[in-house]
Amino acid sequence: MRNEITPVRHGTMRARNLAVVLGEISRRQPVSRARLADVTGFTKTTVSSLVAALKDAGLVREDGPVRDGERGRPATAVSVNGDRVAGLGLEVNVDYLAACVLDLGRRIRHRHIVAADNRCREPERVIGALTALAETAIAAAGEQDLTVAGAVVALPGTLDRAGGRVRTAPNLGWRDVAAEELLTAGLPPLALPSDQDNEANLAALGELWFGDGPDLGSYVHVSGEIGVGAGIVVDGRVFRGAHGFAGELGHVVIDPDGPLCACGGRGCLEQIAGQEAILRAAGIPDVTATSTAGPDGPLAALVALLRDGDERALSAVRRAGEALGQALAAAVNLLDPDTIVLGGIFSALAPWANPAVEAALARGTGIVRSAPPRLTVSRLGGDAAALGAAALVVERVMTDPALLLPTA
C-alpha cells in the first residue's frame, strides 16, 4: 500500500495543467490570461489553450474586457463559471436526511433537510427516501440550468469506501449495506462516479469550505452527536489512517476506572462527553427513541437549564468539557493540528463547556509547541456533512476538470 507513482502521459499532463489554471482562476478571479501566464509560469499560448478548453467545458467564463486605466490593450477577465456545473451532497443521519446542491462558485443553490427517525427503518427504505431527496435536488438544479456533475453521500458509520458499502452503522443499526449501489440505481447517471464518506470526515471538510476562513488547512473537527467523532484534515485533505478509522476521539480513554463503554473499554470520552452521558449527568430524562435535535429535544432542555444556571447541568457540561479537553490534548500531541473546531452538540454547549475544554487542553499540551492550537466553534448547522459532501464534489471537479471535458 506504499505511495504509488503513476505514469504520466500527454493527457495526464494536460489534465493537471487544466487543474492548475482552473485553481489559479478560482483563487484570483477575475483574472486575465496574461496574469495567469505570469503566476503559473506557462506561456501565454498555453494559458490561452487551457482556458479555451475550460470555457468549452463550461467551467470558466469570460467576463469581457476590463479597462483599468493602465496603458496597453485591456485584458479580458476570466472567472469560474458558477452557473453550469454543480455538486450534490447527501447525508444520512440518525434523525434526518439532508441534500445540498453547490455550484462551482461554492454558492449553495439548494438545501433541504427532512426530519426522519432512521433508527428503526430498513436501509432500503432509508436510501429510497434519500434517493427521492436527491432527485428533487437534481431537478432543482436543472431548473437553475445547473448540471449536477457528481454526488457524495455522508454516512454515520464505518465504510468500505472502495466497495461502496457500509460496514457498520451502530446508531442506524446497519450492517454491511450496499448503500452506493442502492443509491445510484435510483439516480440518473452522473459524469463523476458517486462516492461515500464518513459523516465526521465530511462535516470536517464542510468546515474547511464554509467555516472559519480558508486558512485552517490542518485541523481537527469534533462532531459530537450521539457518539463523539473527529474529522482530521491535514493540508486540506482528510486523514483516514490505514483502515479509515482514524479520528475515533470518542473512545480515547479518559478515566481508566470510569464506566464501561459499549466498545469494551472503560471511561471512554463518549461515556463522559457523549450526548446521552451529558444529559444523564445533567439529570435530564432519557429520550432514546425520539429525535434529539429540534426546539423540543433534550438538547434544548439542557441549554435552557444551563441558561438558568442549574448547578447540576453546569457541572455535567464542565465535566464533559474537561474530558473533551483531555482527549483533545492527546490529539494535539499526536496530530499537531493548527486549529480545533468544535461542532455538533459542543457548538451549542460552547459557552459553558469551552472554559473547561481550554483549561484541560492547555494543561495537556505543554511547552513542546509554543501555544496550544486555536480553539474555535463551528458555525455550521446540522447538515454540515451534506455541505462538505457537496463541496467535495466541487473540489473534485476543481482538481480534475478534465473529467468533465467534452470528449472524455
Next chain:
Amino acid sequence: MRNEITPVRHGTMRARNLAVVLGEISRRQPVSRARLADVTGFTKTTVSSLVAALKDAGLVREDGPVRDGERGRPATAVSVNGDRVAGLGLEVNVDYLAACVLDLGRRIRHRHIVAADNRCREPERVIGALTALAETAIAAAGEQDLTVAGAVVALPGTLDRAGGRVRTAPNLGWRDVAAEELLTAGLPPLALPSDQDNEANLAALGELWFGDGPDLGSYVHVSGEIGVGAGIVVDGRVFRGAHGFAGELGHVVIDPDGPLCACGGRGCLEQIAGQEAILRAAGIPDVTATSTAGPDGPLAALVALLRDGDERALSAVRRAGEALGQALAAAVNLLDPDTIVLGGIFSALAPWANPAVEAALARGTGIVRSAPPRLTVSRLGGDAAALGAAALVVERVMTDPALLLPTA
C-alpha cells in the same frame, strides 16, 4: 498552505516516468524491458528510452540476457545498480554520533558510531565532529567507487526544516542552531541538497526500510530514549502535522494526578515510561551525566535485574508498559495505524513490558476496529535514525532520479 497543484511540462513528465520505471525495476528486479512495458502500461519504445536514461545516470544496470527456457528471444534483465550512487545518513544524539552510507540497492556500505557526550559541548563542536565523521564516510564510499548523492541529518529536537535550523534540542541544550549551514560548509557539494529531520521520524523510516518487512506502510514507531517520542508513518511517508510536532507521545497524559512534568503537564507518559522514570521506579541509582547505553549503563543493569526476577524492577517495567499501552491506545484511536513498532529502550524491555502494553492496548481500542494493530519490536540498533536518514536519501533518488541525470 493548501495542497498546491504544480504545472507539468515535458520535463516533469519525463522525470516522473523515470521514477515510475525505476520504482518498478527496484520492485521486480531483475526484470526485462518487455515486462516493464507490461506493468507500467508504457510502450516498449518508451520503456527502452527511460531505461537508457537511467542507465546513463548509473542508476540501473543491464544484467545480460536471461535464457528462461521460454520460447522467443531471451530478455535482457535490468536491475538497480547499487554500485554507483549512495546516500549518507548522519545522526546527532545525546551520547553518540553516527554515520551510515547506503547504496541504491539498500545495502549498508559503511557504518560508524562514535560515543560522545554531546550534552555539554557547543553545537559548533558537535557539528564539527559530525562533519569529520561525514568526511570519513564519503571517503569510504569513494573507495568503493560510490558517489554520495546527498545527506540527511537526524537531530533530537524540534526543527525548522525549511530554514535548516534546530529550534530547540532540550537534551542537547541547543537553541536556534544553524545546523545545516554548519554541516554543509564543511562538506564537499553534493548533487542533492542536504536535509535534516527529527530523530524519531527518521528512526521510524529506518524501520520501514530495514525492519519488519516492507508491508508495514502505516505504523507508529515508538522511539523511547531519554524522552518518549513516536514517528508516525502513513503510506510510507512521515506524518508531521501542521508544525512538525506530531507524534509527541511522551506528553500524552496518562494520570491527571501524576507527577509534574517538565512540559507543565501532570502525569505525562514520559513521567512513567521514560527511561529515567523507569530506572527510578526500579530503584536503580540516578546516572544523568554519563552515557546511558552500553553494557555498563543503567539500562543493562535494569535488564539484569529483570532477568533475576527482581520484583521492584518487574513492577516498574510493567507499570511503564501499561502506561505506554494506554498512550498507544489513544494513538490507535486517533491515527489508525496498521502496526505499532516498539524501538529504543522498549525494544530491550519488550520481554517484560509487552504483556502489559498489549493488555492496555487491547483494553483501550475497542470494537470499532476488528482487532488492535499488530505490535512488533524493532530489531534495529541505536543508529536506527542514521539508517533511516541514509534511506531517505536513497528514497529521494528513487522517487526523482531525474535529479541525478547528466544534464540536470
Next chain:
DNA sequence: TCAATTCGTCCAAGCTCTGGACTAATTAAA
C-alpha cells in the same frame, strides 16, 4: 531446417508546451 514466439529497436506520427512574431487595443506624449 522452418515456423512460432518473444525481445528490443527504429521511425513516423500525435499531443502538448515553448518562444518569438504578429495583431489588437488602449494610454501618453508630441
Next chain:
DNA sequence: TTTAATTAGTCCAGAGCTTGGACGAATTGA
C-alpha cells in the same frame, strides 16, 4: 490629431515525449 509606447492575446513553427506499427534479432518446438 497623430505617433510612440505598452500591454493582451493569437498564430505558427519547433522541440520534447509518448504512441504504435514495422522490423530485425534470438530463441524454442515441430
